[in-house]
Amino acid sequence: MQTKCHLSVLVHEQARKYGSRRALIYQDFGGDKWQSVSWFEFSEKVREVSKALLTLGVKEQENVGIFSQNSVQYLYTDFGIYGVRAVSIPLYATSSEQQIYHIIDDAQVRLLFVGEQEQYDKARRIFLHCHSLEKIVIYDNRVKTSSDDTYSIFFDEFLKKGAESTCQNELEELYEHANEDDLCNILYTSGTTGDSKGVMITYGQFHAALDVNDEVVHVSEEDRIVDFLPFTHILERGWITLCISEGSEIVINTDPKEIQQTMRDTHPTCMSAVPRFWEKLYSSVMDKIERAGESRKHLFSEALEIGRKHNIDYLSHGKRPPLSLRVKYNLVDRTLFDFVRREIGLEHPNIFPTAGATISQDIQIFVHSIGICMIAGYGLTESLATVSLTHKNEPFTVGSVGFPIRGLDVKIGDNEEILLKGPTITKGYYKRDELNKQSFDDDGYFHTGDAGYFSNGELFLKERIKDLFKTSNGKYIAPQMIESRLLVDKFIDQIAVIADDRKFVSALIVPDYQLLEEYARGNGILFYSRKSLCESPRIYSMMSDRISTLQQQLASYEKIKRFTLLPESFTIQNGELTNTLKVRRRVLSENYADVIDKMYKE
Numbered sequence: 001m002q003t004k005c006h007l008s009v010l011v012h013e014q015a016r017k018y019g020s021r022r023a024l025i026y027q028d029f030g031g032d033k034w035q036s037v038s039w040f041e042f043s044e045k046v047r048e049v050s051k052a053l054l055t056l057g058v059k060e061q062e063n064v065g066i067f068s069q070n071s072v073q074y075l076y077t078d079f080g081i082y083g084v085r086a087v088s089i090p091l092y093a094t095s096s097e098q099q100i101y102h103i104i105d106d107a108q109v110r111l112l113f114v115g116e117q118e119q120y121d122k123a124r125r126i127f128l129h130c131h132s133l134e135k136i137v138i139y140d141n142r143v144k145t146s147s148d149d150t151y152s153i154f155f156d157e158f159l160k161k162g163a164e165s166t167c168q169n170e171l172e173e174l175y176e177h178a179n180e181d182d183l184c185n186i187l188y189t190s191g192t193t194g195d196s197k198g199v200m201i202t203y204g205q206f207h208a209a210l211d212v213n214d215e216v217v218h219v220s221e222e223d224r225i226v227d228f229l230p231f232t233h234i235l236e237r238g239w240i241t242l243c244i245s246e247g248s249e250i251v252i253n254t255d256p257k258e259i260q261q262t263m264r265d266t267h268p269t270c271m272s273a274v275p276r277f278w279e280k281l282y283s284s285v286m287d288k289i290e291r292a293g294e295s296r297k298h299l300f301s302e303a304l305e306i307g308r309k310h311n312i313d314y315l316s317h318g319k320r321p322p323l324s325l326r327v328k329y330n331l332v333d334r335t336l337f338d339f340v341r342r343e344i345g346l347e348h349p350n351i352f353p354t355a356g357a358t359i360s361q362d363i364q365i366f367v368h369s370i371g372i373c374m375i376a377g378y379g380l381t382e383s384l385a386t387v388s389l390t391h392k393n394e395p396f397t398v399g400s401v402g403f404p405i406r407g408l409d410v411k412i413g414d415n416e417e418i419l420l421k422g423p424t425i426t427k428g429y430y431k432r433d434e435l436n437k438q439s440f441d442d443d444g445y446f447h448t449g450d451a452g453y454f455s456n457g458e459l460f461l462k463e464r465i466k467d468l469f470k471t472s473n474g475k476y477i478a479p480q481m482i483e484s485r486l487l488v489d490k491f492i493d494q495i496a497v498i499a500d501d502r503k504f505v506s507a508l509i510v511p512d513y514q515l516l517e518e519y520a521r522g523n524g525i526l527f528y529s530r531k532s533l534c535e536s537p538r539i540y541s542m543m544s545d546r547i548s549t550l551q552q553q554l555a556s557y558e559k560i561k562r563f564t565l566l567p568e569s570f571t572i573q574n575g576e577l578t579n580t581l582k583v584r585r586r587v588l589s590e591n592y593a594d595v596i597d598k599m600y601k602e
Contacts, residue, residue: 002214002245007203008082008178010245015043018221018247025224025266026072026252029116029140034265037072045159049080050171052162056111056135060085060174061183063107067100067123068115069093069254070231073139073155075240077113078231082203085174087183089198090232092579093119094572099196099579101126103188106198106431108132113155116140124149180204186430187234187381198430199381206241208423209384212405213242217375218392219270221247223350226268228259228277233580235355238385239272263345270349274356275484276581278363278374283490285340287515303332307369316368318395337370351375351392355385356580358461358484361399376401378461382426382439382446383408387418388459400458411445415465418452419445467585469499475557477505479585482558485550491515491543494570496583497560498596506599507563508592509543510570534565562599566592 005013014023018039025036037045058064064081066088068074081088089107091100093115100122104112110132114120120143123136136152138145145152184203188196219225225243227250229236243250248270253262263271289300310329314321321329341349352367355377367374377389378401387410390402404410408422425446428436440446451462463478471477479497482505486495494510513530520527520539527533543565551559570576575587589596 002210003247004211004245006175006178006180007079007184007206007241008085009175010082010241011039011046011079012043014244014247015039022249024072024075024250024252027254029071029254030142042076045076046079046083047171048159048162049076050083050162050174051165051167052158053080053084053086053111054167054170055161055165058084058086058111061087063087063089063109063186065089065091065104065107065109065112066231067091067093067095067112067119068139069119070227070252071115071139071254072252073113074115074231075250075252082178082184083171083174085178085182087186089186089188090230090237091188092230092232094579095122096573097122097126101130102196103198104130104133106188107186110134111137113137113139117143120145120152124152127151178203180207185237187232187237189381197432197435199426200428200430201384201426205384205424205426206238208407209238209386210242210245212407212424213238213386214246215406216389216391217242217353218351219243219246219248223248223269224251224266225249226251226259226263226266226271227253228256228271228273229356230256230579233356234381234385235272235274235353235379238379239353243270260344264343265345267345267347269346270351270353272353272355274581275354275359275363276357276487278354278367279360279487281344282363282366282488283512287490300336303336304366304369306332307337307371308365311368311371312365312398316396316398333371340370341372346372349373353377353389355379355389355401357582358480360484360488362485362488364398378402378450378452378459380448380450382448383420384424384426386424387420397455397458400455400460402459403457404459409445410459412453413445413447416451416453416462417465418448418450418459418461420448421445469497471499471502471504471557477558482507482551482554482560485554486547486560489546489550491519491546494583496570496585496588498589498599502600504561505557505559506596507560508566508588508595509563510566510568511543530567534567540565564592564595564599566595 003013020038020040022036023039023042025034027034064086066074066077078088091103112123112133114123114136120138124146127133137155137158138152139155141154180203182203183200184206185201186198187201188198225248227236227240231237251266251268253259289297306328310321310325349372351373353375359376364374373392375389377386379385379387386405388402388404390396411419413419421444449465451465453460463480467479469477469479477499482497483495486492491511492509493512496508497505499505520533525536525538527536547560576584
């Protein structure tokens with residue numbers, strides 16, 4: 001049962017309730033041994049952080065930055081900040097120096113927590129340029145500090161200040177005065193078009209979000225949650241906070257690249273993710289099936305068809321499958337599907353919320369078919385994640401993002417734009433008055449910039465309105481929809497559709513180099529580098545055939561006519577991706593202008 005209280009005391013209330021029960025499972029930075037923390041220990045560490053913050057003079061509603069990957073120290077810090085009524089400002093661990101400078105300067109951050117060597121080095125280099133910044137607290141004890149650094153301390157030393165502090169009475173008073181109108185977080189969006197802007201999140205928004213999600217998200221103290229997305233991401237932040245309020249065990253995965261090993265090690269029941277995680281899983285499973293031989297490939301295809309009929313054709317429509325189908329499904333579920341789930345560490349799957357980008361219908365059908373309950377949803381940083389979602393064990397339509405949560409007013413405005421009003425919606429952007437005027441209309445509705453429509457109460461997304469491309473022939477193209485169809489292919493790692501003011505659709509494609517090299521060697525295709533591999537006519541022909549197959553259901557004007565395989569990936573460092581790995585189309589258009597122009601030459 002959910003514990004309902006102010007976030008400033010949530011962990012402490014859970015400690016009273018669960019005591020020595022395990023709360024957190026984690027690895028030290030650079031370590032490979034799993035360790036655990038009880039609810040009581042979690043509460044003690046949070047309290048020490050709060051008291052240490054008071055000894056450093058942190059004031060009510062002061063902005064405190066966290067520049068780190070996920071870690072147990074991160075959670076201690078977040079809830080410790082809440083305890084003193086300060087404001088937690090998370091920064092993506094992959095942020096550039098320019099990005100962190102902008103955020104620290106904009107929010108006038110005085111105290112910054114950093115994770116590993118990379119984050120420390122970036123923070124140190126911009127320290128003298130950030131006039132507000134006074135102190136850095138370092139999580140990872142392995143970090144080598146600069147010889148002239150007189151402003152940094154390690155987290156263990158910081159905690160010691162809290163343990164030795166005598167300001168418990170002051171802390172208790174802050175708990176008593178905590179209110180719903182206080183700012184809780186300022187979350188700076190990743191900014192696909194320019195400088196990031198700070199979304200203000202209040203404790204009242206969290207209270208409302210936790211309350212309504214408790215009604216429809218079936219997670220409990222019996223669940224083990226593995227975190228995958230950064231705590232900076234609103235989906236992960238809202239989801240993990242919900243799970244803590246429900247008393248679930250939290251497995252902290254520090255390195256996103258190790259998520260599948262973490263899952264196999266810790267056997268979670270739930271995880272929030274973006275569609276790309278499931279696309280990668282789908283490609284991996286299908287690749288193994290293709291390599292297994294014709295008989296096994298046929299067997300798995302039959303099993304997937306049984307899973308689809310049982311879980312999609314019947315259960316998702318609220319219909320009871322016939323006895324013969326139930327018998328067949330139970331057999332493949334206990335054997336083949338159980339094997340697949342065990343291979344990825346999901347022996348006892350519960351729910352897997354998925355949002356943040358367009359979910360391919362093929363992926364959604366596959367995940368449900370093998371017995372994993374994907375909760376498709378839609379939300380924004382400005383809505384504290386959830387706007388709508390599908391519900392476990394209730395009918396849903398593949399392709400929808402479910403039903404709006406209670407208390408949220410969702411309507412479709414001009415240009416089919418989704419408009420929102422309610423207690424979970426931000427009051428606005430930090431110090432951005434003009435933008436706030438543009439983002440909210442006279443009736444108080446927040447303009448999302450996303451196009452969508454309702455059908456039988458379910459919300460369906462169309463496209464980001466500003467992302468719609470218009471070809472020189474006057475046809476509108478939705479690039480994300482096309483990209484999501486192609487990303488299910490095992491040979492495609494990244495893709496960016498090009499079409500704006502062009503006479504036809506083209507694409508920049510980053511292949512999965514390892515799989516492509518294996519294919520080339522297996523088919524006698526000579527190559528000397530990634531560049532020569534990507535330029536091989538035989539490779540292009542093979543990829544063209546695969547792309548044509550995936551585009552069969554698209555209108556002719558939506559189909560990719562030409563594409564270029566790139567020998568280098570899109571990166572955050574080059575400005576081509578945001579910290580949430582969304583494509584910055586303007587930057588790609590500039591960086592690959594010559595490549596793009598070449599595709600349109602007669």
